[in-house]
Amino acid sequence: MIFIFGYHPINKTIGPVEEKECPNCHNTKHWLLEKSTYYISLFFLPLIPTKTDYFQYCPVCRFKELLTRSEFERREALAQLNNEALRSNMSEEEYQQKLKNINR
Secondary structure, three states, rough: OOOOOEEEEEEEEEEEEEEEEOOOOOOOEEEEEEEEEEEEEEEOOEEEEEEEEEEOOOOOOEEEEEEOOHHHHHHHHHHHHHHHHHHHHHHHHHHHHHHHHHOO
């Protein structure tokens, strides 16, 4: 009987967070927030999560800055708000109101 085991990440991009200059490529863009969970897989099916990395990265060169879980959680609400603003026709006033609610 043959078993095929593996170990790989599943990445989830949450959304854009802050605009900053990349120390690697020197472009100024909105960096993206991402969560990467590593799994042990059996027959290419992810079964057991083993670790999770949190980071933000440059969308141009994908240079990463690792974050702690608490830093990630603080930025996650902002990334979700920015995603919502990009997808919908949100006014600046409505965006600022929701941003104030996040920063409380």
